[in-house]
Amino acid sequence: MESVKESIVIDCKSETVTSINQMIRDFAKNNIKEVIIENPLARHNLGVCITDPIHLIYNGDVGYYAVSLCDKVTATINGNCGWAVGENLMSGEIVVNGNAASSCAASLRGGIVVVKGEAGARAGISMKGGTLIIGGNTGYMTGFMMQKGKMIICGDAGKALGDSMYDGVIYVGGKIAELGNGTKVEEVSEEEKDEIKSLLDFYQIEPPPSFQKIVPNGLLHHFNKKEFRVWKEIL
Amino acid sequence: MERNLIRKSKVWSPEKIEEIQEKAQIGRYRIRGQATKRMDLPSFDDLVFTPAGLSRVPLEGYRERCDTKVVIGEGKVKRPLVLETPIMIAGMSFGAINAHSKKALGIAATRCGISTCTGDGGMHPIEREYSEKLVYQLLPSRYGLNPYDLKKADAVEIVVSQGAKPGTGGTLLGHKVSEEVAKMRDLPAGVDQRSPCRHPDWMGPDDLGVKVEQIREATDYEVPIFIKIGAGRVYDDVKLAAKVGVEAVVIDGMEGGTAASPEIQLDHTGIPTISAVVEAAQALYDIGMKHEVKLIIGGGISNGADAAKAIALGADVVYMGSAMLIALNCQRPIYIEDYHALGTEPGACHHCHTGKCPVGIATQDPELMARLDPTAAAERVENYINSITMEMQIFARSCGKSRVSDLDPTDLRSLTLVTSYITGVPLVGLGGKKPYFASLDHGSSFKDLLKV
Numbered sequence: 001m002e003s004v005k006e007s008i009v010i011d012c013k014s015e016t017v018t019s020i021n022q023m024i025r026d027f028a029k030n031n032i033k034e035v036i037i038e039n040p041l042a043r044h045n046l047g048v049c050i051t052d053p054i055h056l057i058y059n060g061d062v063g064y065y066a067v068s069l070c071d072k073v074t075a076t077i078n079g080n081c082g083w084a085v086g087e088n089l090m091s092g093e094i095v096v097n098g099n100a101a102s103s104c105a106a107s108l109r110g111g112i113v114v115v116k117g118e119a120g121a122r123a124g125i126s127m128k129g130g131t132l133i134i135g136g137n138t139g140y141m142t143g144f145m146m147q148k149g150k151m152i153i154c155g156d157a158g159k160a161l162g163d164s165m166y167d168g169v170i171y172v173g174g175k176i177a178e179l180g181n182g183t184k185v186e187e188v189s190e191e192e193k194d195e196i197k198s199l200l201d202f203y204q205i206e207p208p209p210s211f212q213k214i215v216p217n218g219l220l221h222h223f224n225k226k227e228f229r230v231w232k233e234i235l
Numbered sequence: 236m237e238r239n240l241i242r243k244s245k246v247w248s249p250e251k252i253e254e255i256q257e258k259a260q261i262g263r264y265r266i267r268g269q270a271t272k273r274m275d276l277p278s279f280d281d282l283v284f285t286p287a288g289l290s291r292v293p294l295e296g297y298r299e300r301c302d303t304k305v306v307i308g309e310g311k312v313k314r315p316l317v318l319e320t321p322i323m324i325a326g327m328s329f330g331a332i333n334a335h336s337k338k339a340l341g342i343a344a345t346r347c348g349i350s351t352c353t354g355d356g357g358m359h360p361i362e363r364e365y366s367e368k369l370v371y372q373l374l375p376s377r378y379g380l381n382p383y384d385l386k387k388a389d390a391v392e393i394v395v396s397q398g399a400k401p402g403t404g405g406t407l408l409g410h411k412v413s414e415e416v417a418k419m420r421d422l423p424a425g426v427d428q429r430s431p432c433r434h435p436d437w438m439g440p441d442d443l444g445v446k447v448e449q450i451r452e453a454t455d456y457e458v459p460i461f462i463k464i465g466a467g468r469v470y471d472d473v474k475l476a477a478k479v480g481v482e483a484v485v486i487d488g489m490e491g492g493t494a495a496s497p498e499i500q501l502d503h504t505g506i507p508t509i510s511a512v513v514e515a516a517q518a519l520y521d522i523g524m525k526h527e528v529k530l531i532i533g534g535g536i537s538n539g540a541d542a543a544k545a546i547a548l549g550a551d552v553v554y555m556g557s558a559m560l561i562a563l564n565c566q567r568p569i570y571i572e573d574y575h576a577l578g579t580e581p582g583a584c585h586h587c588h589t590g591k592c593p594v595g596i597a598t599q600d601p602e603l604m605a606r607l608d609p610t611a612a613a614e615r616v617e618n619y620i621n622s623i624t625m626e627m628q629i630f631a632r633s634c635g636k637s638r639v640s641d642l643d644p645t646d647l648r649s650l651t652l653v654t655s656y657i658t659g660v661p662l663v664g665l666g667g668k669k670p671y672f673a674s675l676d677h678g679s680s681f682k683d684l685l686k687v
Contacts, residue, residue, distance in 0.1 A: 021452050044445045049382045049453035064442070065449045069382045083445075084436035088380055106435035107377040109421070125435040126377055128421035145431050147421045167423055222409060223427040226262040 007034040017045050028052035028073075040066075042082065047075065051090075067094050083120075086113040089130065095203065102139070105132045108149060114203050121158065124151045127168060135205045143170050143214075144180065152196055154208050165216045171196060173208030184217040254498075265498040266406060268587025268597065270399055270490055270535065270557060276507045278490075278535070279544040281654035282647045283663070286633035294632035301628040302638040305552055307390065307529050308459030308482040316368060316390045316459050319348025320624040321546060321639060325487075325533050325556030326372045326392065326463075328354030330407050330416040331494030331587065332560070334361045336596045339563055339609040341365030343616035347624075350389065355405050355430065357419045358384040370461070373450070375404055376430035378420040382453060391450050392461040393443070393481075395472075396432070398491025398534045401465025401505045404430035406495040410590035413599040440475040447479055461485050466511035466534065467504070473518035477528045485554060486515045488534025492557035494597055495588035508534035508545070510657045516549025525549070539626020546627070547642035548658060555623075562619035563612045564594040570606065 008027055010020055020037070024047060027035055034055045040046055044063035047056055053072045061079035071090035080098040084106050091110040099117035106122065108130040115123075115132075121139035124132045127149040137155035146165040156174035163180025171188065179185070188196075188211050200207045219227045243249065257265060287293040294301060308315035324344050329337060331354060338361050344351045350368035353359070357379015363369055371388030373380060385391065396402060407416075407428040417424035437446045447460055459482035464472045466488045476484045488508025493501070506514075512532045519525040532545045533554030542553045557565075568581040573593035577586045587597035595606035631639045634646040648663045649655035655662045672687055 017448075018452060018456070022455075045449045045452050048449055049385070051382055064445045065436075068449060069385065069453050071382060083442065087436050088377065088382070090381060103436040107380065109381070122435060126431065128377070144435075164429070166426060166428075220429070221423070221426040223263065223266070224261075228262060 006032060007036060008032055009036045009038060012037060012039045012041055012043060012046070017043055020046060021048055021050075024050055024054065024056065025052070028054035040079070044082065047073070061098070080117070081115075085115075089113065091130075099136070100134075104134075105130070108132060114205075116203070116205060118155070123153075124149070124170075127151065131199070133199060133203060133205065135203075137174065141180070143168070146170070152199065152211075154200070154205060162214045162216075164220060165214075166221070167216060170214040171211040172214065173211050176212065176214075179214065182216055182218075182220040183214050186213045186215050188213045266408065266495050266588055267498050267501075267585045268492075268494050268496075269585035270492045271501040272585075273502050276490065277509055277651070277654045277657055278507065279509055279541040281509070281651045282544050282649055282658070282660060284543070284547075284630050284634055284646055285648050286630075287635040291635040293635050294637060296629075296632055299632070300637060301631050302640075303624055303628065305529070305640065307461075307552070311482055312459050313455070313457040314389065316350060316370075317348070318350065318368075318552060320620065321550075321552045321627070322347075322349050322542065322620055322623060323370070323531065323552055323554050324349065324351040324559050325491075325554040326352035326354035326370070326394070327492075327556055327560070328356035328378075328405075328407075328494070329359040329362070329419065330354075330356040330411055330599075332597055333595075333599055333604050333607075334359060335604050335607045335609045336560070336563055336612070337362040338365050339607070339612035339616060340559060341369075342609065342613035343559075343620060344368065346613075346617045347620040349620065352392065355394075356407075356416065357381075358387065359419070363387055372463075374430065375432060375434045376420070377435065378422075378430070385450070385453050388454070388458060390459045390461060390482075391454065392463050392485065393434075393446065393450070394463045395434075395476075396465035396467075396487075397463070397493070398465045398487030398489055398505055398508075399493035400496040400500045401467045401487075401489075402432060403497075403500065404432040406430075406497075406588075408495055408588050408590070411494075411588075411597075411599050416599060440479060444479045447481060459483060461531065463487060465489075465491070465504075466506045466508065466514075469506065469511045469514035470518045473515045473530075474522050477519055477522060477524045481528065483529040483531050483551075484515065484519075485531040485533065486511045487554070488512075488532070490535025491533055492560075493587075508532060508536070509548070509654065512545050512548045512550050513658045519549075539623045539629065542623055543627040543630040543639065543642055544647060546639060547630075547646050548644055548660075551640065559616055559619070560596055562616045563596055564607060564615070565592075565596055567594055569594060 036057045040060045040062045042061045042063045047067045049069045051071045056075040058077045063082040067075045068087040073092040075094045077096045081100040084103040086094045086105045088107045094113045096115045100115040100119045102120035103122045105113040107126045109128045110130045112131040116135040118136035119134045119138040123138045123142040125144045127146045129148045132151045134153045140158040141160045143162040146168040149168045151170040154173040159178040160180040162183040303320040305318045305321045345367040351366040352370040368389045370390045374394045409425045409427045461483040462476040463485035488511045489505030529551040531552045532550040536553045570593040592598040595603045647660045649660045
C-alpha cells in the first residue's frame with residue numbers, strides 16, 4: 001500500500017477481501033478522497049457497505065457485488081463486472097467502462113449506475129430509485145418488479161422487459177424482444193428527450209436515434225379487478 | 236313419495252361449495268391470512284415423552300437446574316446471538332402487523348432474553364428500539380433494506396421462502412399498504428403488493444455463498460447469518476444451506492402463518508413441521524454438521540410440548556409467530572360485532588389480509604390499532620413465553636435432562652403408525668415386534684401354555 005497525496009493505492013494481490021473493504025472504510029472515514037484498486041482479479045465483494053464519501057477506481061475486472069450496499073460512494077470500474085454491481089446503492093455514482101453481468105444495479109435505491117457496455121439479465125431488477133444507464137444491450141427480465149427510478153437502455157432489451165413494474169420508467173433505444181406483463185408504451189416528451197440526451201452526453205455515450213418509453217399499465221395494482229389475462233401470468 | 240334424507244357430501248362439502256361459489260364471483264383464487272386449516276396433518280401431538288422411571292433418574296423440579304440457554308454463532312462471529320430460552324419470535328413484517336404489535340413483541344422478547352425478527356418490509360424504528368435482539372430479514376423483495384439497518388441487526392436471516400407458501404413471494408393487499416408502509420417499501424400507497432419469489436441478485440447455492448460473504452463483509456463478521464426455507468425439499472435444501480456456511484438454518488413447516496396467501500397454497504404446498512424437523516436434522520447429521528449449524532424450526536408451534544418435541548427430534552430453537560399474535564390478542568372474543576362484520580367469529584378468524592383486524596394487530600388503521608395496548612399486550616406475550624419455557628423444562632426434567640437441549644429422540648414414542656414412520660420414533664407398545672405369546676394359538680397344548 002502506498003500513499004500519493006489524497007489518493008491511495010491498494011494492490012489486491014497481497015490483501016484479503018476483508019482487509020481491502022476495511023481499508024476502504026477506514027480511508028473514507030479519514031476523508032481520503034480516492035482509492036485506486038489495482039489487480040482486483042475479478043474477486044467478489046470488493047467495496048461492500050462503504051457509507052462515507054470516497055471515490056473508488058478499480059483497474060481491472062471485478063467479481064460479484066462490487067460497490068454494493070454502499071452510500072455516498074462514487075466509483076469508476078475500468079473493466080468488466082460480475083453479478084450485481086451497485087446492488088442496493090443508496091446514493092452516489094458508479095461508472096462501468098466495460099460490461100456488467102446479471103443483476104446490475106439490483107434494488108438500486110438512489111444515485112446513478114452507468115454501464116458503458118452491455119448488461120446481462122435482470123438489470124435494474126427491483127429498482128427502488130435512482131438511475132441506471134446501459135450503453136449497450138440488456139437481457140431477460142430487465143427492470144422486473146421495478147418500483148421507482150429511471151432506466152435508459154441505449155441498445156436492445158430482452159424478453160419480459162419491466163415485467164410487473166409498480167412504478168418508474170424505462171427508456172429503450174433499440175428493439176424490445178417482448179414487453180413484460182403490466183407494462184405499456186408511452187410517448188417520450190421533449191423534456192424527457194432533453195434530459196436523456198444531456199445524461200448520455202455527460203457520460204459520453206452515443207445516443208440512439210430515438211427511444212421508446214415503458215411504464216406500468218396499472219393492471220396489476222389491484223387484485224379486485226378482473227384481469228384474468230394479466231393475473232394468469234403473474235398471480 | 237320417496238323420502239330423501241338431508242345428507243352432507245364429502246365430495247361436495249359445504250366448504251367446497253362455498254369455495255366454488257366465491258371463486259365464481261371474484262375470478263381468481265382466494266387470498267386469506269392465518270395458516271392451513273387442514274385437519275389431517277401429522278403433528279407433534281402424535282408423540283409422547285417417555286419420562287424417567289427406574290431406568291433413568293428424573294430431575295427435582297424445585298431444586299435442580301434445567302438450562303434453557305442457546306447461543307447461535309458461538310466461536311464463529313464476534314457477537315453471537317444469545318437466547319435465554321430456545322424460542323425466537325418469527326418474522327412478521329411491518330405492514331402485516333403494525334407498530335403497536337411490534338413494540339409489544341419487542342418488549343416481551345427483551346424481558347425474556349429472546350429475539351424478534353423484522354419480517355419483510357424493512358426495520359421499523361419501533362422494533363429496533365424495543366427489541367434488544369433483532370433479526371433482520373433479507374428477502375427477495377429487499378423492501379426497506381439499507382446498509383445502516385443491516386449494521387444495527389443482531390443477526391441476518393436470508394429468506395428463501397416461508398412455510399405457508401413456499402415457492403412464491405409475499406402478498407400484502409392494498410388496504411394495508413398505508414402511506415408509512417408504502418414509504419418503507421418504496422411502493423405506491425394502496426397497491427396490492429406481490430413480492431418476488433427469487434432474490435434479485437443470486438439464483439442458486441453457489442451464488443448464495445457469495446451473497447453470504449457479502450453480508451459478512453457488510454456486517455464485519457459480527458453477527459450470525461441464517462438461511463430460512465419453507466419446508467418442501469428439506470433434506471437437500473438443508474444440506475445446501477449448511478454448506479453455504481451459515482450459523483443457522485431455519486425450516487418453516489407448512490403450518491406456518493401468513494398475513495395473506497393464496498388459500499389453495501396454504502393447504503396444498505409444503506410438508507408438515509414434524510416431518511420437516513426430522514429431515515432437516517438428518518441432513519445435518521449426514522454431512523457431519525449437526526453440531527456446527529443450529530437448526531431453527533417453525534410452523535404451528537403452540538406450546539411447550541410442541542417445542543420440546545421439536546427439540547428432541549433435532550431442532551435447537553423454535554420459531555413462533557402466530558402463537559405470539561394470539562398471545563397479543565388475536566382471536567380474543569372482544570369487539571365481536573367486528574368479527575361478525577367480517578363474516579367470522581373469534582377462534583376462526585383469518586382476515587389478516589383485509590386490514591380490518593378486530594383486535595388491532597394485523598391492521599394499519601389507527602382506530603383499530605388503538606385497541607391494542609402495547610404495554611398490556613407485552614405482558615401477555617411475556618407470560619406466554621415464560622409458560623412455554625417452563626413447559627419445556629417439565630419435559631426435560633421428567634426425562635432426566637439438565638438441559639432442554641439434551642432432549643433426544645429416544646425420549647419420545649409415537650402414538651400413530653404414520654408419525655412413527657415419518658419420524659423414525661418407535662411406536663408405543665411393541666412396535667411390530669412379536670410378543671411373547673405370538674407362538675401360541677387355539678391349537679397350542681396346555682403344556683406350551685404353562686411355559687409362558
